[in-house]
Amino acid sequence: MSERVKSTEKSPAGDVPQPGSNQPGQSDADQKAVPNDALKAAKAGAAVPSLGFVGMLRWAWTQLTSMRTALFLLLLLAVAAVPGSLFPQRPANPSVVTQYIKDHPDYGKLLDSLQLYDVYSSAWFSAIYILLFISLIGCVVPRAIAHYKAMRSQPPRTPKRLSRLPEYGTLVVPADAGIPASDAIEDAAALLKKRGYRVEVRHDGGARPSLGAERGFLKEVGNLVFHTSLIGVLVSVAIGGLFGYSGQRILVEGDTFVNTLVGYDQFNPGTNFQSSQLQPYSIQLDKFQATFDRESQGKFGQPIDFTADVTTKENPGAPAKKEVLKVNDPVTLGGTSIYLTGNGYAPVVTVRDGNGNIAMQGPVVAKLQGDNYYSSVVIKVPDAKPDQLGFAGFFLPTAFVTDQGISFSGDPELINPQLSLNSFYGDLGLDKGAPQNVFELDVKNLKELNSRNLKAGGITLAPGNTYTLPEGKGSITFDGVKKYVGVDIHHNPGQLSALIFALIAVAGLIVSLYVNRRRVWVRTGTHEDGRTMVEYGLLARGEDHRLAGEAAALRDLLSRQWNLAADTPETAPSNSSSAGSPEPKKDQ
Numbered sequence: 001m002s003e004r005v006k007s008t009e010k011s012p013a014g015d016v017p018q019p020g021s022n023q024p025g026q027s028d029a030d031q032k033a034v035p036n037d038a039l040k041a042a043k044a045g046a047a048v049p050s051l052g053f054v055g056m057l058r059w060a061w062t063q064l065t066s067m068r069t070a071l072f073l074l075l076l077l078a079v080a081a082v083p084g085s086l087f088p089q090r091p092a093n094p095s096v097v098t099q100y101i102k103d104h105p106d107y108g109k110l111l112d113s114l115q116l117y118d119v120y121s122s123a124w125f126s127a128i129y130i131l132l133f134i135s136l137i138g139c140v141v142p143r144a145i146a147h148y149k150a151m152r153s154q155p156p157r158t159p160k161r162l163s164r165l166p167e168y169g170t171l172v173v174p175a176d177a178g179i180p181a182s183d184a185i186e187d188a189a190a191l192l193k194k195r196g197y198r199v200e201v202r203h204d205g206g207a208r209p210s211l212g213a214e215r216g217f218l219k220e221v222g223n224l225v226f227h228t229s230l231i232g233v234l235v236s237v238a239i240g241g242l243f244g245y246s247g248q249r250i251l252v253e254g255d256t257f258v259n260t261l262v263g264y265d266q267f268n269p270g271t272n273f274q275s276s277q278l279q280p281y282s283i284q285l286d287k288f289q290a291t292f293d294r295e296s297q298g299k300f301g302q303p304i305d306f307t308a309d310v311t312t313k314e315n316p317g318a319p320a321k322k323e324v325l326k327v328n329d330p331v332t333l334g335g336t337s338i339y340l341t342g343n344g345y346a347p348v349v350t351v352r353d354g355n356g357n358i359a360m361q362g363p364v365v366a367k368l369q370g371d372n373y374y375s376s377v378v379i380k381v382p383d384a385k386p387d388q389l390g391f392a393g394f395f396l397p398t399a400f401v402t403d404q405g406i407s408f409s410g411d412p413e414l415i416n417p418q419l420s421l422n423s424f425y426g427d428l429g430l431d432k433g434a435p436q437n438v439f440e441l442d443v444k445n446l447k448e449l450n451s452r453n454l455k456a457g458g459i460t461l462a463p464g465n466t467y468t469l470p471e472g473k474g475s476i477t478f479d480g481v482k483k484y485v486g487v488d489i490h491h492n493p494g495q496l497s498a499l500i501f502a503l504i505a506v507a508g509l510i511v512s513l514y515v516n517r518r519r520v521w522v523r524t525g526t527h528e529d530g531r532t533m534v535e536y537g538l539l540a541r542g543e544d545h546r547l548a549g550e551a552a553a554l555r556d557l558l559s560r561q562w563n564l565a566a567d568t569p570e571t572a573p574s575n576s577s578s579a580g581s582p583e584p585k586k587d588q
Contacts, residue, residue, distance in 0.1 A: 064131070065138030073132040080128055084119035087111060091118065091268050095437070120241065121271060133234050140227045147220045154200045155212030158521045165521075165537030167551035173562050175530030184524040184532050184562070185209040191557045192520060210523040216541070222511025229508060232501030236494035242272040244492040252346045252363045252484040256284040259334060264489075277491075279334025284311045286322075288343060288483040292412055301372060301412055308340055308485050325487075335491055342486030344368050344375055347395055347419050348479040353384035354472050360384070363482045366395040367439045372409040373397045377421065378441045382430045384474060390428055391476065392441045393421035393459070419478050421459040423449040423469055449473060517541035518550060534558070 051059065063069060088096040097117045101108035115122035162168055173179050179187070182203065189199045189211050197213035204210075247264040249257050257263050259281050291305040308325040312333055323331050330337040346363035353359040359381045366375035379391035398411035399418035407420060424446035430436065449470050450456050459467045461478035468475045522536045536554065540547045558564075 061138065064135050065142070066135075067139055070132065070135040070139055073128060073135055077125075077128050077132055080125050081119065083116045087116050087119075089117060089119065091121070093266075095435075129234070129238070133231065133238075136227055136231045136234070140224060140231065143220075144224050147217070147224065150220075151217050155198065155214040155519065158202060158210040158212055158523060159537070162521055162523060162535050162537035165539050167538035167547055169536055169551065169555055171534040171536075171555070171558055171562070171564060173532035173534065173564065175532075177532070177562060179532055179562060181207065181524040181526050181532050182209055184534055185211055185522065187561050188522045188524075188534070188536075188558060189213075191554075191561060192522075195554075195557075197520060208523055208525040210521060213520040213522075214518070216515055216517035219512050219515040219517050222508040222513075222515060225508030226505050226512060229501045229505035233498050233505065236498035236501060239494035240270070240492040240498070242270050243277065244270045244490070244494070245273050245277070246488065246490045248341075248486065248488055250365055250484055250486050251283075251285040252365070253285055253288060253482045256282055257487075258282045259336070259489075279336070280315050281334040281336075282313045282316075283331070283333065283338065283487075285309075285485060286311055288485050290343060290412070290483075303412065306340060306343060306485075325485075335493070337490050339488045339490070340485055341488045342368075344484055344486075345373060345395060345397060345414070345417075346482045346484045347377065347417075348482055349379065349419075350477040350479055351379065351381050351384065351389060351391075351474065352476075353381070353389065353474045354387070355385050356474075357385070359389070359474070363484070365438075365484055369394070370409070373412040374409045376439065377419065378439055379421070379476075380428055380430070380438075380441065382428050384425075387425040387473060388428045388430075389469075389474060390424040390426075390441050390443070390446055391421045391459075392424070392443075393419065395419050397481075414481055417463055417481050419459075419461045421461075421476070422451040423459060423473075423476070425449055425473050516544040516546065518544065518547065520554065 088100050090097045097112075100117075101112060111117065115124070119125055159165070173184060185201055185203075189201050192199050192211070192213045195215070197215045198217075199211055199213045201211045202209065245268060247267040249263065249265050251257055259278050261267060261275055261278070286309045288309075289307045290303055291307075293299050293302045293304050306327055310323050310325050310331065312321050312323055312331060313319070314334060325331050325338065325340050327340050330339045332338070344366055346365050348363045349361070350358060351360040360379070360383065364377060364379050366377045368374070369376050375395045377391070377393050377395050379389075381389040381391075396407060396409040396416075396418045397413060398409055398415040399407055400410040400416075401407050407418065424441070424443055426446035429442055429445060436442065448454060450459050452458050456470045459476065461467060461476070463478055463480050466475055466477040517540065519539045519541070520536065522534065524535075525533045527533050536551075536558075538547055538551050538554070
């Protein structure tokens, strides 16, 4: 930063000591100290100019667009994403977040105020994301412009002393070869062009023509491609977060899912999602087959394969298409990917109320809870009259009973299915409109009809059996068992572009790592005895462990071009910085 010296009043000419003349009573040492004192006084009175608002903005922009800041923001973004895996996220499961706040009243609300339950849409995470985006753009654009100018500019001028370069060598072309210095420099230029160098020959009207050559611009191109692709990845991820969506749906055999908002069991929209983005496709589960291990002793009964036969339609008027849905092999419809994520059994029941009317009929999804597909079952019958009915219990695909009378599932296959339930009646709480978990039964406003602790006991049903509820509340029939699957539906419009940019980034990184930026200079001249003297030097931009090999290859090409014998004293390479340049014959 420059210093500005404040103006002071000029002293009279007679008061200023002149060099070489002593003032009365002043020694030579005192006279020499006068300029030093004046310099100190000037520095003390110097005023540093204020940076100003524009200067502050320029300084902030310089700091933001530096590569160091970009790397720091990238690391900070990774650290900022950690709370998203430590705390439940509201977009994924709002009920879990609500329960977490209730379970941790001391700091639950504080975390909510810090947006730690909405990490990826929080203000601070978005700020880091946007700053990283701006930093990369501000870093890449100036570098791209500078590199473009460098590619269009001529190679640097030929150094006066090539012997100071890391790789240096000399060649001597005999006089009887008939190759003057001008032809030798043209031959060297042609060889370097074949090796991919950008060459400029400099005759300069003198007896010592030279050339400058340069290659390896792809190294910086690869670097720029890598950083530009990172920007593309960030944009693609942002597009996916803004306009993408995901959801879950359970499909029982025979059920059809239509891609509408009401068709989802759970739906997580992007920030700028619009319902018009949903493509009206449909998928029907025809049959589900699970294959279990029946050979190994240690893993007997473990599932080894799942196959779901489905019928899909791209739109209501499109022809039906038979497809197979498997684990890690999704079905793609309307720009969304449908993944098979779970499966289980759905007992089919018929519930009649106290008036003898069918209040509920159909499959009930059983939630897996233990080994061999031991599953919990909850049945809610809000339409039963005169009282609403509720059932809670478990389903066993292959029921066994211990000596203590405890039932358990001995195999995942449907060999001896059994449905065991407790029954309740009263107010299920559904009329208030408050959301409830379909796999849980709130019994605080219900009265028990059947359980082990009551005289009536629990309800145990095999397929085809019917149980009549006490007090004339109705009956329940176990009609059979169907299978169900759980599917995850994901729509990410930026997914493909993110993959493409990621692959381009890897390619750019490989190019930047394996391509080296090199410069070559060659100078020729004519000795007094008629020989053509050639010297060359190579310089790498950055570390290049292959520079010596390039120098050897260049020497070999030049030697063969001029039919020179290899490894002769006159043509031996020289890397010594003290080696002198060949002295050409000077013009008289």
